[in-house]
Amino acid sequence: MNPTETWFTQLLQEKGVALSPLQLQQFATYYELLVSWNEKMNLTGITEREAVYEKHFYDSVTLSFFMDMNQVKSLADIGSGAGFPSIPLKISFPHLKVTIVDSLNKRILFLQHVVEALGLQQVTCVHGRAEDIGRLPAHRDAYDVVTARAVARLSGLNELCLPFARQGGSFASMKGADPAEEIAEAKRSLVELKAKLVKTHHLKLPFEQSDRHIIVIEKLNTTPFKYPRKAGLPLKQPII
Numbered sequence: 001m002n003p004t005e006t007w008f009t010q011l012l013q014e015k016g017v018a019l020s021p022l023q024l025q026q027f028a029t030y031y032e033l034l035v036s037w038n039e040k041m042n043l044t045g046i047t048e049r050e051a052v053y054e055k056h057f058y059d060s061v062t063l064s065f066f067m068d069m070n071q072v073k074s075l076a077d078i079g080s081g082a083g084f085p086s087i088p089l090k091i092s093f094p095h096l097k098v099t100i101v102d103s104l105n106k107r108i109l110f111l112q113h114v115v116e117a118l119g120l121q122q123v124t125c126v127h128g129r130a131e132d133i134g135r136l137p138a139h140r141d142a143y144d145v146v147t148a149r150a151v152a153r154l155s156g157l158n159e160l161c162l163p164f165a166r167q168g169g170s171f172a173s174m175k176g177a178d179p180a181e182e183i184a185e186a187k188r189s190l191v192e193l194k195a196k197l198v199k200t201h202h203l204k205l206p207f208e209q210s211d212r213h214i215i216v217i218e219k220l221n222t223t224p225f226k227y228p229r230k231a232g233l234p235l236k237q238p239i240i
């Protein structure tokens, strides 16, 4: 085990996430693929091993510190980019049935390659805009948990993500240092989309010590038919 893998394993173990040698190997392969494909396409600005493990891998898995992943069967990750948070969550919790949605096909092709190379089962990578995919019966009102990290402000994000959650399911929005203003701005979108804010969790990354927040929203009822509006509108003209 290299020093990065040692702290990564230990810190996750302290949080109740035990990684087997196979899972550690999957993270290592994911890292290698991320760095090598990043030379040909824009996947991440962070490539140093230590930083990728902290700011992408560990940061993604922090969702499980606040939400019991063993109670979650299906998870949709909207605007997953290079696979965050869904791929680290899937490696750590192999029972999850994961759907990844991203509007950039190059990133979907990368993720399909990652899924195959890591031997991950029950991961579907969908190319399309969340506004369109969230209208399809297979994905609408369907998932236990929906995630999004670094995609948009919460008011617009609610409209992109909540249609995927089942009634009684959750949308977990992974945010940076100070989401208070966004949360205030998103109040009306929650009412319109039949959802309520349950809790905002705070954490710090272990070495960089930067602040992170995870906003947990519960979907109270099925999404009204008019949402999401046509592609582009939720982020250009958010419900505020």
Ligand code: SAM
Pocket: 078, 079, 080, 081, 082, 083, 084, 085, 101, 102, 103, 104, 107, 128, 129, 130, 131, 148, 149, 150, 151, 160
């Ligand atoms: N979640 C990743 C992370 O934390 O590193 C990626 C964040 S990246 C800044 C935002 C991603 O959202 C991009 O890959 C982009 O293609 C995708 N995206 C933006 N708008 C979208 C939409 N309406 N539907 C689906 N994907 C979208």
